[in-house]
Structure formats: structure tokens, C-alpha cells
Amino acid sequence: MKIGILGGGQLARMLALAGYPLGLDFVVLEPAPDACAAPLAGHIQAAYDDPAALEQLAELVDRVTYEFESVPASAVEQLGESLPVYPPANALATARDRHHEKTLFNELGIETAPFAEVHDLAGLKQGVAQLGLPAILKTRTLGYDGKGQQLIHPGDELEAAWQAVGQVPCILEGLVNFDREVSIIAVRSVSGEMAFYPLAENVHRDGILRLSTCLHEDSHQPLAEDYARRMLEHLGYVGVLAIEFFQVGEHLLANEMAPRVHNSGHWTIEGAHTSQFENHLRAVLDLPLGSTQPLGHAAMVNLIGDLPDTKALLGLENVHLHLYGKAPRPDRKIGHVTVREASVDELQARLSNIDNVLQ
Numbered sequence: 001m002k003i004g005i006l007g008g009g010q011l012a013r014m015l016a017l018a019g020y021p022l023g024l025d026f027v028v029l030e031p032a033p034d035a036c037a038a039p040l041a042g043h044i045q046a047a048y049d050d051p052a053a054l055e056q057l058a059e060l061v062d063r064v065t066y067e068f069e070s071v072p073a074s075a076v077e078q079l080g081e082s083l084p085v086y087p088p089a090n091a092l093a094t095a096r097d098r099h100h101e102k103t104l105f106n107e108l109g110i111e112t113a114p115f116a117e118v119h120d121l122a123g124l125k126q127g128v129a130q131l132g133l134p135a136i137l138k139t140r141t142l143g144y145d146g147k148g149q150q151l152i153h154p155g156d157e158l159e160a161a162w163q164a165v166g167q168v169p170c171i172l173e174g175l176v177n178f179d180r181e182v183s184i185i186a187v188r189s190v191s192g193e194m195a196f197y198p199l200a201e202n203v204h205r206d207g208i209l210r211l212s213t214c215l216h217e218d219s220h221q222p223l224a225e226d227y228a229r230r231m232l233e234h235l236g237y238v239g240v241l242a243i244e245f246f247q248v249g250e251h252l253l254a255n256e257m258a259p260r261v262h263n264s265g266h267w268t269i270e271g272a273h274t275s276q277f278e279n280h281l282r283a284v285l286d287l288p289l290g291s292t293q294p295l296g297h298a299a300m301v302n303l304i305g306d307l308p309d310t311k312a313l314l315g316l317e318n319v320h321l322h323l324y325g326k327a328p329r330p331d332r333k334i335g336h337v338t339v340r341e342a343s344v345d346e347l348q349a350r351l352s353n354i355d356n357v358l359q
């Protein structure tokens with residue numbers, strides 16, 4: 001069985017790594033010549049919306065998935081004419097646009113921060129009058145790792161914020177004074193089997209995820225699963241879906257969702273019976289889903305910018321290194337480490353060992 005992946009970055013690479021033991025082969029469609037999944041897969045080097053390249057991919061593979069949500073809708077449409085593409089096009093259309101996404105959350109009874117649509121400077125002024133400040137202006141599409149966002153404080157020039165995001169369609173969102181950020185990784189197969197991983201608690205720095213820790217028996221787990229189930233069922237979803245939340249007291253405010261495997265689920269590689277990558281493939285192939293139960297107390301630390309001291313990291317017990325084969329560059333995710341320990345205390349101690357190495 002051959003799987004096509006739109007995008008050839010680290011998520012495609014880890015999908016391939018999870019798929020080989022299941023006897024799967026992979027072809028990635030990715031314009032970058034040095035894509036980090038390319039050494040592990042066939043590589044069609046072309047734009048995502050190149051009709052000839054899409055035709056070639058459709059001939060080579062049995063089904064198609066993707067590793068990012070900004071895939072052109074036309075690509076999914078063309079591929080969908082000849083073979084199954086999962087997650088479904090409606091999930092992609094929703095998740096790529098923050099306004100659609102937040103509107104759907106609310107329609108399904110899932111709370112979000114208050115938000116307003118912004119088309120122009122006048123709309124921004126109106127949004128500010130409605131929501132107050134501080135607030136965050138976010139581009140509707142193409143934002144990631146905090147890019148395409150502008151925090152607006154009381155007294156700030158609104159025109160400058162509008163310029164800073166590039167004067168493109170946006171949403172303005174109330175700033176949430178959250179207790180924690182958490183995310184759920186959910187998965188649904190073609191025949192409708194569903195599974196949910198334990199919530200991860202996420203710590204961001206400069207808008208980029210740094211640390212995800214698997215939570216055990218968290219009191220918010222049932223609500224997060226309920227919200228994720230509503231979304232999976234509404235979309236007739238297939239594959240892994242990640243939803244990020246702001247936790248405020250008993251409430252979970254949905255921030256965004258990703259119709260793909262997600263950075264806050266990397267801990268599952270060594271920290272759960274079945275990784276998110278394997279379960280995504282199982283779901284897409286309509287195989288029975290694997291157990292999402294955690295193994296011990298697990299966390300994931302992103303490696304951002306510089307290559308770490310590999311020897312020092314591997315000298316730490318119970319630490320697993322994942323380098324993506326990407327050239328170091330400021331603010332670039334070039335790898336991660338996962339760690340699994342028998343207790344929360346041991347996990348905390350190991351995380352501070354890791355911090356010391358990474359400083």
C-alpha cells in the first residue's frame with residue numbers, strides 16, 4: 001500500500017517512520033528540493049497545485065493525506081476525483097481559515113475567545129470597539145508558530161497593527177488570560193472508530209510551542225473529548241485531528257484546530273502505546289485504531305533554531321532524540337526530544353536536565 005503525502009516536512013517524515021513497520025510506502029509532493037521527508041519517500045518536486053504533478057501522484061499511490069492545512073483546495077479536489085483523500089476537504093476548508101474555524105466551533109457549542117471579522121482598518125476599529133483591548137489581530141489564513149499575529153495594547157496605533165499583518169483579511173480576538181494551554185489529539189477512522197489521547201499541557205515561547213506534557217486523568221479530559229467528538233462527527237472526519245484550547249477555570253476555549261498530526265502529539269511516539277503518526281495511518285487505511293493509553297509520564301521538548309549537544313542529550317536516561325535532518329535556522333523546529341519516566345517528579349527532574357543541556 002502506498003500513501004501520498006502533500007508536504008514533505010518533519011510531519012511527513014514521522015508519518016513515514018511510523019508507516020514502514022506496517023509495510024507502507026510513501027510518496028511526498030513537495031516543492032522544496034531538500035525536504036526532510038524526501039530521503040524516506042518517493043519525492044515529486046513540484047508545486048502543490050501543479051496539475052501534472054498531482055496526476056502523477058494519483059497514479060503512484062492508493063490514498064492521499066497531508067501534513068499541513070494550507071494545501072490548495074484545488075489540489076484536494078483534483079486528487080479526490082481519482083482516490084480517497086483524508087482528512088476530508090471540508091475539514092481542510094474549515095481549519096485553514098480562522099474565521100470559519102471559530103464560527104464552526106461556536107455553532108457546535110464549543111466555546112472560543114470572543115472574536116470579530118476584520119476586512120479593513122474601519123473593521124479593525126469596529127472590532128476594537130466591540131471587544132476592547134488588549135486583543136490579538138490574526139490573519140485568517142497561513143499563520144503558524146505565532147506568525148501573522150499582532151498583539152494590540154490599549155493606546156497602540158491601530159493603523160500600525162493593520163500594516164504589520166499585511167492588510168489582509170483577519171480576525172480580531174480577545175486576549176485570554178488563561179490558566180493553561182492544553183490540546184487534545186483525537187483520531188477517527190474511515191468506519192467511524194474514534195480514540196482520544198490524554199490532554200497535553202502546552203507551553204509556548206514567542207508564539208512557538210516549546211514543551212508538551214501528557215496529563216494524567218485531568219479533570220478537563222471529558223469536556224475536551226466531548227468537543228473533539230462533536231467536531232469529528234460533524235466533519236465526518238478521518239485521521240488525526242488536534243484541537244488547541246485555552247483552559248480558564250472549568251472552561252475550555254477552543255483556540256484552533258489542525259487537520260493533521262500535531263506538534264503537541266509528538267510525545268506519543270515513545271509516550272503512548274500507539275503514536276499519533278501510526279494512528280493517523282491506521283485511521284486513513286481503515287485499520288483498527290491502536291491504544292492511546294500513555295506509557296508512564298511523558299513530555300516533549302522542541303529543539304528550535306540550533307542543533308543541540310547530541311551527546312549530552314543522549315547521555316540522559318529515558319530521553320529519546322528526534323532530529324529532522326533540517327538545517328539550523330533561528331526559530332526553526334529542527335527536532336524534538338521525548339522523555340518518559342515512571343513518576344511526575346522524575347519527569348520534572350529529567351526536564352530540568354534537558355533544559356540545562358539546551359541552554
Ligand SMILES: Nc1ncnc2c1ncn2[C@@H]1O[C@H](COP(=O)(O)OP(=O)(O)O)[C@@H](O)[C@H]1O
Pocket residue numbers: 113136143144145146147173174175176177181204207208244255256
Ligand atoms: N486570544 C489569545 N489569548 C491569549 N493568548 C493567545 C491568544 N491567541 C494566541 N495566543 C498565544 O499565541 C500562541 C499561538 O497562537 P495560535 O492562534 O495558536 O496560532 P499559531 O499556533 O497558528 O501560530 C497560542 O498558543 C497562545 O500562546
Ligand SMILES: [Mg+2]
Pocket residue numbers: 244256
Ligand atoms: Mg496554535
